[in-house]
Amino acid sequence: xxxxxxxRYPFLSIDSRxxxxxxxxxDEWAGPRxxxxxxxxxxDLVPWQSVAFDDGKTRDYNNAAxxxxxxxxxxxxxxxVGDIIEYLERDHIDTRTIEARYAGDTSPENVALRDLFxxxxxxxxxxxxxxxxxxxxxxxxxxxxxxxxxxxxxxxRADESCDGTExxxxxxxxxxxxxxxADAIHYFRTFPASFxxxxxxxxxxxxxxxxxxxxxxxxxxxxxGVWKVVSPGVFPAYGNPYNFxxxxxxxxxxxxxxxxxxxxxxEIIVEHVSPRPEDLGAQVIFSLEYFEEA
Numbered sequence: 082x083x084x085x086x087x088x089r090y091p092f093l094s095i096d097s098r099x100x101x102x103x104x105x106x107x108d109e110w111a112g113p114r115x116x117x118x119x120x121x122x123x124x125d126l127v128p129w130q131s132v133a134f135d136d137g138k139t140r141d142y143n144n145a146a147x148x149x150x151x152x153x154x155x156x157x158x159x160x161x162v163g164d165i166i167e168y169l170e171r172d173h174i175d176t177r178t179i180e181a182r183y184a185g186d187t188s189p190e191n192v193a194l195r196d197l198f199x200x201x202x203x204x205x206x207x208x209x210x211x212x213x214x215x216x217x218x219x220x221x222x223x224x225x226x227x228x229x230x231x232x233x234x235x236x237x238r239a240d241e242s243c244d245g246t247e248x249x250x251x252x253x254x255x256x257x258x259x260x261x262x263a264d265a266i267h268y269f270r271t272f273p274a275s276f277x278x279x280x281x282x283x284x285x286x287x288x289x290x291x292x293x294x295x296x297x298x299x300x301x302x303x304x305x306g307v308w309k310v311v312s313p314g315v316f317p318a319y320g321n322p323y324n325f326x327x328x329x330x331x332x333x334x335x336x337x338x339x340x341x342x343x344x345x346x347x348e349i350i351v352e353h354v355s356p357r358p359e360d361l362g363a364q365v366i367f368s369l370e371y372f373e374e375a
Contacts, residue, residue, distance in 0.1 A: 165329030
């Protein structure tokens with residue numbers, strides 16, 4: 082019997098190329114009920130929010146924007162990107178590289194997985210952790226790192242910001258703009274089968290591993306039209322903000338439905354829900370695990 086070795090092949094992560102659409106579920110539905118329970122049934126009834134493009138047109142989508150990941154409750158930090166980096170280290174893939182694009186005006190580059198979580202993908206910026214958040218709107222060109230993202234809903238104070246500046250607050254002269262609130266996002270990405278490894282049809286073991294962090298929760302991921310529940314514990318974990326998973330976690334999907342055929346395409350949708358509009362952002366790193374004959 083041939084000797085088999087376990088292979089781990091990270092191939093995709095959320096970056097600025099993912100199309101993002103956002104919704105605000107609280108005012109008309111979750112707020113009056115003081116719960117997000119049953120959000121799945123209600124989701125389709127809530128319209129996607131409009132997003133202003135730099136070309137002056139308004140659409141219901143744009144690319145995902147960077148957000149500083151410092152979610153807190155009652156003055157205490159309740160999550161950090163180091164929580165997910167620990168999972169990458171345990172599986173010995175934290176230094177493996179993946180193609181990612183930091184922002185819309187940058188080029189794709191090969192980035193170590195552990196570096197995806199820092200400003201400009203530079204680990205020297207350990208004080209500037211990032212995830213990706215709601216759709217980018219107009220490019221204001223503010224000097225500071227924004228605490229939420231460029232949808233201009235909330236803005237961190239200088240003592241909360243990773244670089245000690247107030248970001249958009251000084252330019253816009255407001256603390257927040259309620260019309261930009263969002264507490265739910267869908268991220269969309271289509272990619273060719275060539276992104277995936279060449280796995281033998283007869284391989285006895287194959288699974289999709291998702292390394293996840295979200296300011297709230299990433300309850301489901303849709304792969305080629307089929308939704309997969311990836312939220313740990315009770316699903317849906319809503320109704321009480323304490324039930325949200327702010328720290329990193331690892332989800333395993335056995336029957337993933339990815340397409341490996343030459344010329345085929347795959348579509349992934351990541352769903353992200355948060356109980357507070359100021360804490361909204363997520364990262365998911367997708368990796369295939371399979372056995373290969375040594």
